[in-house]
Amino acid sequence: MTSPNRPRSFQEVILRLQAYWAAQGCAVLQPYDMEVGAGTFHPATTLRALGAKSWAAAYVQPSRRPTDGRYGENPNRLQHYYQYQVIIKPSPPDLQDLYLGSLRAIGLDPMIHDVRFVEDDWESPTLGAWGLGWEVWCDGMEVSQFTYFQQVGGHDCKPVSGELTYGLERLAMYVLGVEHVMDMPFNDPAAPIPLSYGDIFRQTEQEYSRWNFDQADTDMLFQHFRDAEAECARILGAAAEDGAGRRIPMAHPAYDQAIKASHIFNLLDARGVISVTERQAYIGRVRALAKGCADLFLTTEAAGVAA
């Protein structure tokens, strides 16, 4: 942590990761413009992991986990946070080395730190997806999730994508030596107007924690869930050809509805209105949507089907 190469702010950690993965040939995408629970939900990962076409992308994804809200008081927990996501298909043979390069890029030198790959298999019941890999430990702290996708939406991934997910706040706090997330410098501390993470997000964490836990209108949310589910099913069931006879299956619009349903489910869960037994049923409903989207995506050009 005393490396001279150390970044000075949260945004510098992000910028260095962006530059590093751009240099490795990844398309640096922008965050998906919908509420998601993790970077994996971005169609650039979920859908693009399917099919035969090669793919390499990296992006920041704002992620929301309503149940993790702590009104901005917990040093490590947030209901809104950032993930950095890298997805490369087929997974290159030197993916571990590429990953270690990214740690060096943000000032974590594996020659003075203890970097370890510790078994951690990944599964997303709502996406019908799973993979094998590790959580990467740096001096005993989990800094990333490293996964070789085996299935998405119930389909075998062929070829296999390699996915890297960095929990940005935690990683940056470690690199910057900060104890409480809200104290972390967001921009350069020497900037004319230095801003901390708390300056930007303390109030929003409070507001969203209150809304997530106490205020969100559950009747409305249940209705939204049903609407998203119905719209997703309708899109999936629509004819592949449009009125002019062009073949345009609408995998992405359908998938937006699946994402929406998934996030609404998370909100309802945070409001505590979904019982343990119902929980499984809701997860199953979202999975069915995601599966339908995966099925449809596999019929499209982006999945490698000839136009």
Place this chain on the structure above:
Amino acid sequence: MPDALIELFSEEIPARMQARARDDLKRLVTEGLVEAGLTYASAGAFSTPRRLTLTVEGLAAGSPNTREERKGPRTDAPEKAIEGFLRATGLGRDQLEARDDKKGQVWFATIEKPGRPAAEILAEVLDRAIRNFPWPKSMRWGAGSLRWVRPLHAILCILTDEAGARVVPLEIDGIAAGNTTRGHRFMAPDAFTVTGFDDYAAKLRRARVMLDPAEREAAIRQQMGNLAFARGWDIVPDEALLAEVAGLVEWPVPLMGVIEDRFLDLPPEVLQTSMKEHQKFFSARNPKTGRIEGFVTVANIETPDDGATILAGNQRVLAARLSDAAFFWDNDLREAKSGMEGWAEGLKSVTFHNKLGSQADRIERIAALSREIAPLVGADPDQAERAARLAKLDLRSAMVGEFPELQGIMGRYYALAAGEPDAVADAARDHYAPLGPSDAVPTAPVSVAVALADKIDTLTGFWAIDEKPTGSKDPFALRRAALGVIRLVLSTGAKVDLAQVALSHIATLFGQVQMRGYETQAADCETLPDDLASEARMRVEARMVPMDPDSGVQALGRHEQWAADMSADLLSFLHDRLKVHLRDQGIRHDIIDAVLAQPGNDDLVLVVNRATALNAMLATEDGKNLTQGLKRAGNILAQAEDRDGVEYSFGADVKFAETDAERALFAALDTAEPAIRQAMAQEDFPAAMTAIAALRAPIDAFFDTVQVNSDNQILRRNRLNLLSRIREVGRQIADFTRIEG
């Protein structure tokens, strides 16, 4: 005699899978070699997180030539038969030989298989082993189709003899075998060539890789010991953690750190669990304070700053973790001191099983049952009930939410914080025990009462909803619960009438289960269309409250019959587990059967005492012969009763005795009968055994000299009635017909 060296170099293999993978690699390769006719002298397997290694020494240079003769069809057999023979042997017609046989001229084939060189066989065997490796979970990567536990990067496969080392030609999914490997990922990443196992192990060591997991464990143990010694501390031993940590590093570097003062008041179990589960740290105890004050983390690298950065990082992570734990502990203690009402309330919404209700329902049942059992095991009923009500409240605590394995342990702390007496608090900790056949059994009466109640409620509950274990499926661990009941009852020597306890509890459960079923049905009615809903609701409600008294009585009768059937079935399940338990203690299964066939078999202590005494007697010469005599008496009697259609059970009179042997038997029985009766009544089974064993000589003498089936009907009947006295005496002890031999 060449030696073979194989290394499969991959990305990090999960620590928990390495031991089995070593065994599997050794087994698959050596069995394959032997099957192909290649002998070897010895083999050894090793692993690190990144490699699986096998050395096979003293390998034969090749498999031997083989020659096999096969007899085929007659030379004048149909063409098809001859063609079939050619196909089967892989020979041409001109290679066959016609020989004279008893039945005429017959084709003979001689199949010669030349031996094959070791390299060829090894390549085949290794190819097969890699493709069929039984990983618990395996994966694909990149664009390939090969499966391995994580991406496989390189295969080293060489044969070494006097002439030197050569690579065994082999290629799997684009990975060609070679003679190079790499050292530590960070400290010595470059490739190097090896010429044999010794060279390989030595070069790896220079490249900062300790190949042998046992050596890594020993090194960790020793270095940790040194670090602890320097501070006057002890490392808390944890073999499972040691094995895991040794599987996470190629070059172990233990580093010792100190736990900050502000965390030292946390219970030691919390410190230990948090450090182990989250960070794979060993705990260090200060013997002077008895507290856990330090930790050891095992790094995988030597750094220029001697691990200072690594230790500082780990310390930081630990502080964050323990801050969480301290936060949980403080909040939990506050709740505990205020009476834990909130937790009790919370358990109402935690489902135990949808047919058996919430955890709160379950606690209610266990409390009642603990009260009932308390006097049987010498516990105070109020304390037992109180303990049962508290024992599971910690399931709602934040700490147990974070560390489920601390359930019970935290319960004890919280009960103490709530001002409960030690007996009650200890029961909260101990009521889950025994968890396995080797787990300690609680002995404190209150703990025993609650532990028994907990398990009996589980058993009767799942029996009541017909979720019994079948075959290898036992999702609710009912066999373990049954064994727990058995061990608890036996170790306390308590006289618990299990049949009675189970029966009354099952009857309670029945009402609850049925009512819950009705409630669910009633709730389901709400989802029906309105016109159907009211009709359906009426029907369900009619069953919830018996409308007319007659049907109510009938229903009650059915309940009782059902509860009796259930509890009998459950008792026989307990008997099965008892048999397994006693068999493990060296008591023969037929002896257990013979005792279980007796009345009073629902008192497990009685059953075991009888079985133990009987087991001891049957091990003696007298015992074995006595069994023969009793069986012989029983058989003769059964045949006679069968033929005559009557039961001989009464009226043997010594005045019809003809011989001394007969009279002696009468006399012996006159002595033995009351002695056995008295001994059995006092449950002094050894005395009963001694008394019955004394009958051996008179019974033997009787059968040696007396003909039971005499022509004289009076004598015959008298003797049969005498035999029935023998049978009765035996029956007091056990059902001897079930004793084998």
